[in-house]
Amino acid sequence: MAGKAFVLLSGGIDSTTCLYIAMLEFDEVEAISIFYGQRHRKEIQYAQETCQMLEVPHRTLDISGVIPATMLTDPAIAIPNLSYADITGVSPTYVPFRNGLLLSSATSHVVGRRRETAVHRHEEWAIYFGAHAEDAAGWAYPDCTFEFTGAMANAIRIGTYDEIRLRVPLQFMTKEQIIRHGDDLNVDWTLTWSCYAGGDLHCGTCPTCRARRDGFEAANVVDHTEYACDSAAESLQRAP
Amino acid sequence: MAGKAFVLLSGGIDSTTCLYIAMLEFDEVEAISIFYGQRHRKEIQYAQETCQMLEVPHRTLDISGVIPATMLTDPAIAIPNLSYADITGVSPTYVPFRNGLLLSSATSHVVGRRRETAVHRHEEWAIYFGAHAEDAAGWAYPDCTFEFTGAMANAIRIGTYDEIRLRVPLQFMTKEQIIRHGDDLNVDWTLTWSCYAGGDLHCGTCPTCRARRDGFEAANVVDHTEYACDSAAESLQRAP
Numbered sequence: 492m493a494g495k496a497f498v499l500l501s502g503g504i505d506s507t508t509c510l511y512i513a514m515l516e517f518d519e520v521e522a523i524s525i526f527y528g529q530r531h532r533k534e535i536q537y538a539q540e541t542c543q544m545l546e547v548p549h550r551t552l553d554i555s556g557v558i559p560a561t562m563l564t565d566p567a568i569a570i571p572n573l574s575y576a577d578i579t580g581v582s583p584t585y586v587p588f589r590n591g592l593l594l595s596s597a598t599s600h601v602v603g604r605r606r607e608t609a610v611h612r613h614e615e616w617a618i619y620f621g622a623h624a625e626d627a628a629g630w631a632y633p634d635c636t637f638e639f640t641g642a643m644a645n646a647i648r649i650g651t652y653d654e655i656r657l658r659v660p661l662q663f664m665t666k667e668q669i670i671r672h673g674d675d676l677n678v679d680w681t682l683t684w685s686c687y688a689g690g691d692l693h694c695g696t697c698p699t700c701r702a703r704r705d706g707f708e709a710a711n712v713v714d715h716t717e718y719a720c721d722s723a724a725e726s727l728q729r730a731p
Numbered sequence: 732m733a734g735k736a737f738v739l740l741s742g743g744i745d746s747t748t749c750l751y752i753a754m755l756e757f758d759e760v761e762a763i764s765i766f767y768g769q770r771h772r773k774e775i776q777y778a779q780e781t782c783q784m785l786e787v788p789h790r791t792l793d794i795s796g797v798i799p800a801t802m803l804t805d806p807a808i809a810i811p812n813l814s815y816a817d818i819t820g821v822s823p824t825y826v827p828f829r830n831g832l833l834l835s836s837a838t839s840h841v842v843g844r845r846r847e848t849a850v851h852r853h854e855e856w857a858i859y860f861g862a863h864a865e866d867a868a869g870w871a872y873p874d875c876t877f878e879f880t881g882a883m884a885n886a887i888r889i890g891t892y893d894e895i896r897l898r899v900p901l902q903f904m905t906k907e908q909i910i911r912h913g914d915d916l917n918v919d920w921t922l923t924w925s926c927y928a929g930g931d932l933h934c935g936t937c938p939t940c941r942a943r944r945d946g947f948e949a950a951n952v953v954d955h956t957e958y959a960c961d962s963a964a965e966s967l968q969r970a971p
Contacts, residue, residue, distance in 0.1 A: 588890050595835040602828055606827070649878045
C-alpha cells in the first residue's frame, strides 16, 4: 500500500520476519534498530546485514543510559541457563518497560521524519513491532502482551495526531508459526541472531537460543545455526 | 498513603503543583526531571530548588539525542510569539511524542528503583504527570489528552506487572484552576519557571509565558514573575 513502514528490527527471528511482512504490505520500508545497552550488540550487525541484502535503509537509535542495568545490559550479571518454560512470574531477562521505551523512541523518530517529508494528511505511516504470543505467555514479558501493545497503539495513534499506527502482525503467533511463515516469505535465517549472551556463536543454552532451536525443530525447518552447545543434554552438563 | 510517588517535575506551574499534591497523597515522594535537549534548561534548576526547599529527592534523566530537533530544542528555530488561542492544528511547539518518551523513561527508571527496594507486592507506586485540560484542548498537544494519558496508564500498568500506576490529577483542570488549587496548597510560585525561550527572565510573549500571566490574572493570584516584556501590547510592538 501507499505510505511508509518503519520496522523495529532487533535482528532476531521475529523482527526480521516482520520486516519481510512489511515489505509485502508497504511500498516504502525502513528499519530501525535500538541500542539500549544490550550486551548482545551483535544482533544489530545482523539487522544491518539483512537490510543491506534487502536494500532497506537502516538506522540505529541509541537510548542506552535511560534503561536501568539488568542482566541483558550488565556483563556482571549472568544470563540464566533456562528455557522459557522454566520461568514463572517476572522473567529474569525482563528489561524494565523496555518495549515502552523502544516504541516511544521509534515513534518520536518517525514523527520527526514525517515532519520533514511532504506527505498527504491521510497517508498511513506504520511502525511494525515483532512481539509474539510466546513472549506474552504467562506474562513473562508483560510489555509483549496484546493488552500492552493495544494500549501503546492507542497512545501512539492519539499522541501523533493520528499520523502513526502500530502494527503487531505476530502478536498471536508462536515461534513455530513465525518460523514457518517466515520460511514461506524466504527469510534468510542465516542473517538473524537470537543469543542474549554476546559470544561469537549462539550459546545454545540461554532462553532465546533454546526458543530458536526448538522453534526450527517444531516448524520442521532446517536450522543452519551453529550453536556453541549443541544439545540440551550437553548444556545441562556444562551448567555451573 | 503507603507506597511511593515519583513526580515528573519540569519546574513549571503544573508539575510543581503535582508535586505538592503527591506529597499530600503519599508518604514517600521523589521527583524526576527529564532533559530532552530543551533550550529552556533553566526549568530544571527551578525544579531542583523546589525539591531542596521541600526536602524531596530529585534526579534528572537525560534522554536528549532520542528526540528529533524542534523549536524547543534547536536554538536555530525561533519560538513563536503567539498565545495558545492563536494556535490551530499541530502546535509549533509540539515535540514529537515527547510525553510518550518522558513517561516511558520515567517508568523504566521507577521499575528499576522498585527492583532494588524491598517492597510488598501490592504496595502502590505511582508516577504523577502534570498534563492538563488546556494543553489537551483542540488537540494542540495530543500527548496531553485524556485519551493519550489513559492509553499510557494502561501500557504502564500492564507493562510493569501491575506495579506502577499513572496519576494525572490535573487532567481536567484549566491553568486558572491549577493556580488556584496550587495556591491553596501554598505552592511557592517564585520557584517555578514557564518560559520556553531560555533567557534570564520570563520573556512574557511565548505561549507558556502568556498562559502563565493569564492564569495568575484569571485565578486572581498575585503574579510575582518578572517578565522581560511586561504587557501583551508591548510584546506585540517588539515582535519582529
